[in-house]
Amino acid sequence: MASGAASTTGWFPVARATDVGTAPVPVVAGDRAYVVVRLRPGGEISAFPARCPHRLVPLSTATVTEGRLQCPAHGWRFDPEGRCVDIPSLGAAGTPPPRADLAMPWAVEERQGWVWLAPDRTATPAPPRACDVSAPAPSPVRTEPAGPVFANLDPSLERAWHPVALSRELRPGGWLQVRLLGRTWMLRRDGAVVSADPPAFGVRERLGVIWLAPGRPADVPLEVPEAGDRRFVSSWLPPLRSPGPAAPMVDTFLDATHGPFVHASTIGPADSAEVSPGPVHAEPGGFSSVQEQWCDNPVDPQVALGGRPLRQRRRTTYTYRAPFQVRLRQEFLDSGATTTIVYLVQPEDLDSSRLYVRLLLSAGPGQPLPTPATAAGQVALQQRILTEDIRSQAALDLAGLPLDRRAEVHVPADGRAVALRQALCDFMTLGQRQLAA
Ligand code: FES
Ligand SMILES: [Fe+2]
Structure with a gap:
């Protein structure tokens, strides 16, 4: 033996x-x-x-x-x-x-x-015939990918704006303790000013979120045109925490192929498992990509009335900005309705990330705004979907996102995954150059 x-x-x-x-x-x-x-x-x-x-x-x-x-x-x-x-x-x-x-x-x-x-070829073609076998020792092996990973405490993250709280979580005159990049910061709101202790390069509010930049930021802010569009109603999900690094979570938000499996009990069955490659366009600070996919659209009122089929075409525009900002604009091409989801991720500690998700809904041209009940239903659904993503991330049990192409196998539908890994490599390199300067 x-x-x-x-x-x-x-x-x-x-x-x-x-x-x-x-x-x-x-x-x-x-x-x-x-x-x-x-x-x-x-x-x-x-x-x-x-x-x-x-x-x-x-x-x-x-x-x-x-x-x-x-x-x-x-x-x-x-x-x-x-x-x-x-x-x-x-x-x-x-x-x-x-x-x-x-x-x-x-x-x-x-x-x-x-x-x-x-595991490997051995001179003995079969196991020993008789021998004392004791119970195998519990597994001490943690399987990590070959090559570097992008983890939550990567030094390049010092040089970016990070979401650290929803604006509404910090009341006037109040204070809030937050974790970012393995450190604790105290936020205070005095009048219109939000400050951080220890001092940071900057603290600001944008899109209903408090952002903190530990050092001079090198990232490009994510634009959300729907936030200023009166045809959209907007709701935040209650922030949730994922017991893992931010980058693999962002990978999930950019992925169109996990729905039928990870979300089998929510939206999964509505999506076609076959996914065509979505071309990726490089943009300052990240990339965008448009993907069309067949899906069921049971919330379209015309489906029940027989005016439109259940199976419809959906166009999703993904916009990514390094390190951890994603906007998903889903246009239902038959009904004209649009759902935009903004994902922002706060790298708290090596194994902890906080997720901020904003939902922006439009019923389409000539239609009244979605009602509060519709918005509440969509928020509840997105919360269940996000919980499924968090559970899947917890099972992944990786220290970060693999950056070496050879550590994983990519297929044509994984174009955004490849682009994300490249964007994070570029972000790391930019951070190293700035630190050296
Ligand atoms: S099929 Fe994608 S991780 Fe296994
Ligand atoms: Fe998901």
Whole structure:
């Protein structure tokens, strides 16, 4: 029997066979992390790497569907040999690229009530016949991506305006303690002036938010034309906290392919899983991208009256500004209604981010403004959607967003994800240059 933390040669007993069913079990062999699972009830045991190659989601959260292992984030499916056999965003006719296949262990076997795993080719073709097997040690392996990640305490973040509270959270004459970049700041409102202690480069109010810049900012503010448009009604969601870094959360807000999976119980079923590539246009401080997608639009009153079909075309314009600002303008092309969602993320600590989400709704040309009841219903729905995103981020368990292209596998629908990683690399470089100057 192999032993020793660093070795990956030899056979490792990783789990009791009776503990492995059709829910993946995380295990460790040597210094490598895997999941073991039966792809059919009572069937053979298969072993897969611990993370999905796409966005590195832990496969311990995967499900078994039709004899395949399905990742919960974007629905990629893997057969028992680790071949990626389905990428829903490519559509039914799409073929997954070979680089989407999993790097599988050399062998896995069930023997004497134990699951044995050999990560690398070994001289012994089968596990030992008889030996004293004790319960495997609990996993000490934390699987992190190869290469650098963009984390919440990145030094470049000193040089940006960050949202630290909604304006309404700081009453006249009041004070508020906030966390930003691993430090505590005290905000005070005296008359029209908001100040910070310890002093910062600047504190300002914009878009109904208090912003703080620790050092001279190098970012470009996000514009929200809908905020000054009388055809829109506006509501803030109560701020929520995510137990993870800001950059992967922004990645989620820019992603059009996770809806049918992460949001399966809210808006997911309404969206087509097939997503065409959305071209990305570079802009000062970030980028924009327009994406059209089929979706169900049950809130269109004409659907119930038979004036329009349920399945409609939606055009989404994504606008991103580094480091953590996103505006999503969703235009329902048949009804003329528009929903704009503004996402602002505050990097509080390494493993904590606060989310500010503003909803701006328009019923379309010639239509009365959305009623307070409609706006309240939309806010409640967005809160549930955001809670699903936060749960998915918590399961991701990464220190930051991978910046090395080779750490993940990108497909054509991931254009904005690639652009985000590049924009954050540029932001880091700009920050380093300014610090050196
Ligand atoms: S399908 Fe696994 S992370 Fe996207
Ligand atoms: Fe989402």
